[in-house]
Amino acid sequence: MTTTTAKETSELFTPEIRAEIDRWIAKYPAEWKQSAVMGALMIVQESNGGWLTTELMDQVAAYLDMPPIAVYEVATFYSMFELKPVGRNKICVCTNVSCMTNKSDLIVEHLEKKLGIGFGEVTEDGRFSLKEVECLGACGGAPMMQIGKQYYENLTPEIVDAILEGLE
Amino acid sequence: MANEVCLRTLDLERPWLIEQYQSRGGYEVLKKILSEKTAPEAIIEEVKKSGLRGRGGAGFPTGLKWSFISRNAPGQKYVVCNSDEGEPGTFKDRDILRYNPHQLIEGMVIAGYAIGATCGYNYIRGEFWEPYERFEQALEEAREAGFLGEDILGSGFDFQLHTHLGAGAYICGEETALLESIEGKKGQPRYKPPFPAHFGLYGCPTIINNTESLASIPMIMEQGGEWFADIGVKNSGGPKLFSISGNINNPGVFEIPMGTPFSELLAMAGGMKDGRKIKAVIPGGSSAPVIPGEQMMELNMDYDSIAGAGSMLGSGAVIVLDDTNCMVKILERMSYFYHEESCGQCTPCREGTGWLYRIVHRIETGQGRQEDLDLLDDVADKIAGKTICALGDAAAMPVQGMLRHFRHEFQYHIDHKRCMVGVG
Numbered sequence: 317m318t319t320t321t322a323k324e325t326s327e328l329f330t331p332e333i334r335a336e337i338d339r340w341i342a343k344y345p346a347e348w349k350q351s352a353v354m355g356a357l358m359i360v361q362e363s364n365g366g367w368l369t370t371e372l373m374d375q376v377a378a379y380l381d382m383p384p385i386a387v388y389e390v391a392t393f394y395s396m397f398e399l400k401p402v403g404r405n406k407i408c409v410c411t412n413v414s415c416m417t418n419k420s421d422l423i424v425e426h427l428e429k430k431l432g433i434g435f436g437e438v439t440e441d442g443r444f445s446l447k448e449v450e451c452l453g454a455c456g457g458a459p460m461m462q463i464g465k466q467y468y469e470n471l472t473p474e475i476v477d478a479i480l481e482g483l484e
Numbered sequence: 485m486a487n488e489v490c491l492r493t494l495d496l497e498r499p500w501l502i503e504q505y506q507s508r509g510g511y512e513v514l515k516k517i518l519s520e521k522t523a524p525e526a527i528i529e530e531v532k533k534s535g536l537r538g539r540g541g542a543g544f545p546t547g548l549k550w551s552f553i554s555r556n557a558p559g560q561k562y563v564v565c566n567s568d569e570g571e572p573g574t575f576k577d578r579d580i581l582r583y584n585p586h587q588l589i590e591g592m593v594i595a596g597y598a599i600g601a602t603c604g605y606n607y608i609r610g611e612f613w614e615p616y617e618r619f620e621q622a623l624e625e626a627r628e629a630g631f632l633g634e635d636i637l638g639s640g641f642d643f644q645l646h647t648h649l650g651a652g653a654y655i656c657g658e659e660t661a662l663l664e665s666i667e668g669k670k671g672q673p674r675y676k677p678p679f680p681a682h683f684g685l686y687g688c689p690t691i692i693n694n695t696e697s698l699a700s701i702p703m704i705m706e707q708g709g710e711w712f713a714d715i716g717v718k719n720s721g722g723p724k725l726f727s728i729s730g731n732i733n734n735p736g737v738f739e740i741p742m743g744t745p746f747s748e749l750l751a752m753a754g755g756m757k758d759g760r761k762i763k764a765v766i767p768g769g770s771s772a773p774v775i776p777g778e779q780m781m782e783l784n785m786d787y788d789s790i791a792g793a794g795s796m797l798g799s800g801a802v803i804v805l806d807d808t809n810c811m812v813k814i815l816e817r818m819s820y821f822y823h824e825e826s827c828g829q830c831t832p833c834r835e836g837t838g839w840l841y842r843i844v845h846r847i848e849t850g851q852g853r854q855e856d857l858d859l860l861d862d863v864a865d866k867i868a869g870k871t872i873c874a875l876g877d878a879a880a881m882p883v884q885g886m887l888r889h890f891r892h893e894f895q896y897h898i899d900h901k902r903c904m905v906g907v908g
């Protein structure tokens with residue numbers, strides 16, 4: 317591992333991103349900067365259109381004084397980190413039991429047909445991608461999906477159409 | 485009696501604001517504890533008296549857990565809240581975070597005072613953005629009002645509280661995986677012992693409790709442990725939040741006394757959708773063994789009643805299934821989940837959950853063999869109790885429950901290569 321000098325570290329990210337990551341670092345004991353790794357990865361992922369490149373992970377490693385491999389381990393362990401490009405709108409549909417028994421399969425079918433893609437794929441214009449997810453803790457609103465930071469509950473194909481309409 | 489404790493602000497407008505919480509008496513008991521310098525032991529005693537048992541699923545007595553911390557040992561100690569809420573069917577902590585975040589904050593400060601910790605973290609699952617923002621806003625308000633930070637209300641007691649955001653991993657709800665995750669690592673459970681009370685976050689003594697457990701503390705301290713215990717029944721103190729979903733008219737979160745008949749809860753939730761017949765209930769999150777509908781209609785929502793029927797109250801997540809559901813398909817989906825979410829550290833869980841899923845999958849798709857039923861039992865048996873954490877048991881228990889009560893549906897799938905109910 318190469319040692320990163322203070323000057324290099326300050327050039328890793330834009331000042332805005334650095335400030336955001338520093339807010340996470342400040343929450344933890346000084347000797348536990350690596351506690352900020354999940355927060356930092358989320359921030360850089362968002363600034364990169366929703367996915368992580370190896371270069372970004374390496375930069376996070378350097379910024380937090382972590383071996384790059386430790387950052388890769390985290391990035392591959394947690395399902396919200398994406399290692400391949402995703403759509404501008406990442407549509408995450410829950411198919412776990414409460415959603416399944418409330419016909420999440422019809423929502424999935426509708427989305428697949430409408431967008432012409434399956435789980436793990438991105439539309440050609442880069443506008444949407446589809447992802448199957450486990451219970452999102454909103455089973456009272458089954459069937460449900462998440463797009464970006466927003467939950468959408470009690471879905472029907474018509475409601476899905478209206479939601480997608482409103483997204484860039 | 486409903487919504488008396490964790491949801492006590494729910495009927496107010498914008499119930500998450502500090503002034504709303506205070507209009508219901510919020511933060512008064514913290515003021516009292518700090519100004520009267522209540523003995524920490526007395527707080528732990530009161531929590532013990534309340535009969536509060538951990539609301540995260542395991543039901544461990546909260547007061548007893550707190551008493552394991554050596555309060556006077558030197559060095560930092562931590563209070564950690566588990567808002568990872570990932571057990572399928574569970575959606576109650578989300579409502580505490582969204583609608584009554586201050587009560588959780590007050591509970592965590594009191595917990596810190598009781599065990600001698602000056603720092604706490606609330607681990608919120610990464611998908612919960614709206615709840616996270618509400619909680620962050622509440623932290624700001626609490627700091628501004630002097631209920632958090634240094635020298636709280638001039639008492640000399642400090643308590644810092646921060647949020648840690650998860651990033652999508654059910655296993656991080658397991659307490660030691662959660663601690664690893666805060667430490668910036670993969671969320672892989674630790675071997676126990678040592679338990680978190682001795683070796684927890686950053687190697688320091690730590691208590692870790694569920695959101696609902698901690699949010700119950702202020703009312704226990706305000707009204708007394710006995711008051712809380714009396715709301716419930718023997719061995720199940722207090723009210724509890726039940727998140728009820730499935731094939732019902734009015735799914736949602738209901739805070740009702742422990743011991744309430746299931747039939748009443750179902751009625752509150754609007755009864756069965758389209759007037760269909762109740763077939764089965766998963767009473768405590770997807771790892772709780774299934775209970776046939778008729779039997780469930782006779783049970784009460786408390787630890788002993790549900791345990792007596794061979795299942796568990798768990799997190800209070802009640803999934804109600806009507807007679808259109810194929811139980812093989814339901815189990816297939818659950819087995820897929822546990823296989824997906826196994827952290828892969830121990831062989832019985834990593835391999836066994838894959839076996840379970842593949843066997844149920846082939847039965848579901850008409851490829852099942854007669855030996856598969858015994859094989860399922862055998863694999864579940866080889867996982868249960870033989871793993872580092874309880875995810876292994878969580879994967880095995882639903883299999884055992886399904887075979888106990890719905891073996892005939894599995895048999896039908898094997899014999900006829902198709903579903904009895906006609907949906908799978």
Ligand SMILES: Cc1cc2nc3c(=O)[nH]c(=O)nc-3n(C[C@H](O)[C@H](O)[C@H](O)COP(=O)(O)O)c2cc1C
Nearest residue numbers: 538539540566568569570657658659693694697874
């Ligand atoms: C696989 C697994 C997942 C868990 N998920 C959660 C969870 O999402 N929320 C939670 O509070 N407890 C969860 N638990 C239980 C915790 O390990 C722990 O018992 C609990 O947070 C302790 O708090 P309590 O005593 O207040 O319930 C989980 C346990 C296991 C084995």
Ligand code: SF4
Nearest residue numbers: 827829830833871873
């Ligand atoms: S039981 Fe499963 S989830 Fe738990 S530590 Fe072992 S492999 Fe990981």
Ligand code: FES
Nearest residue numbers: 410415451452455
């Ligand atoms: S099962 Fe879909 S949100 Fe819980």
